[in-house]
Amino acid sequence: MKQSNMRKIMSILTAIFTIAALAFLIYGFKTDIFYSEKALRNFMYQFGIWAPIIFIILQAIQVMFPIVPGGLGLLAGVLIFGPVVGFVYNYIGVCLGSIAAFLVAKQYGKPIINMFFSPKLQEKYASWTEHKKFSKYFTIAIFFPFAPDDFLCYLAGTTQMKLYKFSTIIILGKPLAIAIYTFGLDFIVRRIDMFV
Helix, strand or coil: CHHHHHHHHHHHHHHHHHHHHHHHHHHHHHHCCCCCHHHHHHHHHCCHHHHHHHHHHHHHHHHHCCCCCHHHHHHHHHHHHCHHHHHHHHHHHHHHHHHHHHHHHHHHCHHHHHHHCCHHHHHHHHHHHHCCCHHHHHHHHHHCCCCCHHHHHHHHHCCCCCHHHHHHHHHHHHHHHHHHHHHHHHHHHHHHHHHC
């Protein structure tokens, strides 16, 4: 009963988040915030001192509800706040979202994974949870930027891993991957600007 209710709540939240994301996409195309770095920065700065907090919350949400590719959020951080400050906000948001995803999975188990991730992806990593070296595999994956981090955070929550160990891995392992994305995206954007 508890899992059934949670499934309904998560389905509703996912639907709301999807609708909000689509509405924002429409708004973004109409106001040029996806085409203009200045327009995007002005959009966020209209929130004043709340802009960083709102951005960090949005980053955390995109980890918990893996609908929008995480790279888009990281790119937004670079465009709005610059590579260094953007990296810091990206890092805080992703770490908070990762820990939240872990705790949700701890509470509700595998049904929560079934809601968000394909059977194919689950099958690919199913053997990890049966292995004694899960923590080692998880740590290595988190250190590199191309692993399905959102999924792995939920998956870790279904294992015997403790919150302290998980948080330590995330806090120490995320900077490298986020830095590669953040500064890599900043380099790409600047190169594109040179040719536009």
